[in-house]
Amino acid sequence: MPDTSRLLRAAAALHLLSGVAHLVAPDTLTSTVQVAYDRVLAVDFQPSDRTTDRVRLLGVVSVAFAAICYWLSTADST
Numbered sequence: 001m002p003d004t005s006r007l008l009r010a011a012a013a014l015h016l017l018s019g020v021a022h023l024v025a026p027d028t029l030t031s032t033v034q035v036a037y038d039r040v041l042a043v044d045f046q047p048s049d050r051t052t053d054r055v056r057l058l059g060v061v062s063v064a065f066a067a068i069c070y071w072l073s074t075a076d077s078t
Helices: 002-026 027-039 051-076
Strands: none
Touching: 002 027, 002 051, 027 051
């Protein structure tokens, strides 16, 4: 079983990648979600004017969480 510091580093890496994607390409992610909702859930997803801002905010939160996970992984290894 992996130790806690390895799991935290993996979580940090995944959240960092996700956060960067949300910050760099919010419109692409919104379009992807729009298609997925239509095909998988049969729901009509209509993004609002503030959707891009909300996606970027999610990116900021994800990057911050990645930093916290990485900091915890280094604190755990000492």
